[in-house]
Amino acid sequence: ILLKHRRNGSILLPPGPPGLPLIGHLHMQMLDNSAPHIFLWKLSQKYGPLMSLRFGFRPTLVVSSAKMAKEVMKTHDLDFCSRPTLHGSYKLSYKGLDLAFSPYTAYWREIRKICVVHLFNSNRVQLYRPIREDEVSRLIAKISKLSVDSKPVNLSEAMMCLTSTIICRVGFGKRYEDEGTERSRFHEMLNEAQALFVEFFISDYFPFMNWVDRISGLLKRVEKNFKEFDTFYQKLIDEHLDPNRSKLEQEDIIDVLLQIWKDREFAIDLTIDHIKAVLMNVFVAGTDTSAASVIWVMTFLMKNPRCLKKAQEEVRSLMGKKDFVNEDDTQALTYLKAVIKETFRLQAIVPLLVPRETMRKSNISGYEIPAKTLVYVNAWAIGRDPEAWENPEEFYPERFIGSSIDYKGLDFELIPFGAGRRGCPGIHMGVVTVELALANLLYKFDWEMPTGMNKEDLDFDVIPGITTHKKNALCLVAKEINAASYLAKLPISMARRRKESFSVKRFVTALDLICGARAH
Ligand code: HEM
Secondary structure (H helix, E strand, O other): OHHHHHEEOOEEOOOOOOOEOOOEOHHHHHHOOOOHHHHHHHHHHHHOOEEEEEEOOEEEEEEOOHHHHHHHHHHOHHHHOEOOOOHHHHHHOOOOOOOOOOOOOHHHHHHHHHHHHHOOOHHHHHHOHHHHHHHHHHHHHHHHHHHHOOOEEEHHHHHHHHHHHHHHHHHHOOOOOOOOHHHHHHHHHHHHHHHHHHOOOHHHOOHHHHHHHHHOOHHHHHHHHHHHHHHHHHHHHHHHHOOOOOOOOOOOHHHHHHHHHHHOOOOOOOOHHHHHHHHHHHHHHHHHHHHHHHHHHHHHHHHOHHHHHHHHHHHHHHHOOOOOOOOOHHHHOHHHHHHHHHHHHHOOOOOOOOOEEOOOOEEEOOEEEOOOOEEEEOHHHHOOOOOOOOOOOOOOHHHHOOOOOOOOOOOOOOOOOOOHHHOOOOHHHHHHHHHHHHHHHHHHEEEEOOOOOOHHHOOOOEEOOOOOEEOOOOEEEEEEOOHHHHHHHOOHHHHHHHHHHHHHHHHHHHHHHHHOHHHO
């Protein structure tokens, strides 16, 4: 029987655990739904980096090593670059009119081109720099107030507020009040959408069992969330189309999309639904990925005081007596960048990436992968691939100092943003926010565990979702420090060296500006 399961007629599938008749391995998915990336990683240690499963009628492939990821996302990228039609994402993306959940078609190529050229390019990211810097400095001021009474700061909440405020200002030019009902409504909608993306719809695996999803109330839930978002987008679009609307300093993302819609310069005839679908991607993908990244970095740093101290020393001595670390300054923070990479390696924020689907039959390492196979690339497991990493379980940012390994999708041992045709187009936008927020949190405050807790109490439990959030909020006590007195305490030679390297950096920045090199 086992052999029959593994061989599908004369096709040799990659190895995998024995499944049950009809349901295949669905029971496994349902039993361990809290952290599927860890569950799949454990299975892959037994069955190998290319593992076959079957969820109901869907053949499934799990990729768990850097070598196999390269095969799938580079050598055979075109065969593996579509997306499956899963109920939650299909509905919320206006039947795949967006970028992230659209199957690979001529339409997707065109909408990806539009978004990369107009929304995610470096000029646009740079245009929104004042918004990011303003919001981070407001956050620092808020934490400063709490630090006076040594009250613990709920950093998880604070980071979600920060990133969603940035995305609202960038997306539609509005700033919701911190405790306002509109903001909490927006958060609720986002959270519900995140939950629905990973909700188990039986009809995704047995199309004829749609009625079960109806009875369980899931279809109603997804319909409700869709309608709420739709009304929300429509209101914003109407406001933007109002000729009496006062113009903002810089155009927001809705302005850009509406301009493209009016110009009709592209091969596809854009409609308002296309615009709404793309907006969904910007709000959902742009908010909680950056917030979760900052929280995981801070968690690792609290667990590793040596690295925390080193990252703080770097930013404090480079900054001298400045009050705020801006986006030019963060470029020089080599150690902080290494800390972020090390966090992405051990705690990929989107651990199974966004699921893919094969376009056609293909052959990898002698195994045949059928058309329409659901594909999970386990970035979390790849970050622990013993063939790619020495002491993979150790948090050791120094491994990236002097190393050319980066997360931009060319080094398959580190793919927190995916790779290939479907790689994340918002990488630049995400990373600048993460670096800016972290640099200022580390620069301005010393961080301690709340009274009665120690670093051993910090856990890595996650909430199920496409993006992994820390299950238990990260609450820490902030102690504001004075940069000048900190500098005075540094050994003279160190302070001078840091000051000199800072001046050299400023000189290079000035030179770049004169040459116009930083304009992009
Ligand atoms: C630290 C922050 C971020 C992380 C870790 C992240 C991660 C990812 C990952 C893993 C994918 C799937 C790639 C694949 O399938 O190979 C993805 C896709 C995507 N991301 Fe991001 N992302 C981040 C920030 C952003 C931001 C800020 C935006 C936009 C505002 C964005 C927009 C998108 C879109 C539209 C896709 C779908 C691309 C496609 O299917 O063609 N992301 N992201």
